[in-house]
Amino acid sequence: MFIQTESTPNPATLKFLPGQTVLDTGTADFPAAEAAGQSPLAQRLFAVPGVTGVFFGTDFVTVTKAEGVEWDHIKPALLGAIMEHFQSGDPVMAGEGGTASSGHAEHTGEDGEIVTQIKDLLDTRVRPAVAQDGGDITFHGFDRGVVYLHMQGACAGCPSSTLTLKMGIENLLRHYIPEVTEVRPVAV
Structure with missing residues (x-):
């Protein structure tokens, strides 16, 4: 498995492209480790010291690092965690409510x-x-x-x-x- 990385406009966030589907539809946002309970992949990524946020799209994973942490120090561990996850056969999202949503809030009313x-x-x-x-x-x-x-x-x-x-x-x-x-x- 070959995982590509791309920089983003946000220097604290790096984009990982595992070359396969991450989520079938929608997105999933984990702004803190406590939010990662329903995702085995997010849990693996938060286990890497210095990770402060994880986000999934259809074909990518973005990871946000803490201030003062260097990408050179954590990138190998992140690549390993992503590779290990996809080789394990574990789902990206597990359990009840394990599917991602459109992300949009519902709106009721005259507008x-x-x-x-x-x-x-x-x-x-x-x-x-x-x-x-x-x-x-x-x-x-x-x-x-x-x-x-x-x-x-x-x-x-x-x-x-x-x-x-x-x-x-x-x-x-x-x-x-x-x-x-x-x-x-x-x-x-």
Whole structure:
């Protein structure tokens, strides 16, 4: 098994491409070791000292490291953990609720049509682009013209995330959906 690595715009996050499917659909975000209970792969990665976050896409794994930890020191252990996992035959996600979701929050209310348009634009235009960088951006809410988005994987904590939100996503949504006036990040 050959695992490729790619840098991301976030210097604290590295993208690993194992050359096979990680998740069939959706994404899975583990912002802390305590959240990794349902994923044998995430547990293996958090066992490497210095790992502070793990994120899965359809064909990639991104790992976020602690400040002061060097990639040269932990990358071999991470490659070994990923290789060991895929060779073990263990599932990436286990147990009840072991499947990943679309990641979007449900929205009920009078803005349902606008929210459907927002989610569609995120799914078709935004999420494929940020997946290339090892992250994901999901819908969290819409209130009085303001769209609230949750940034995951390499996008969380990325130095260029504010620019991506304001100049990229906000402009895109405002262009196609006049009711959108602003985009803001949320921490979940």
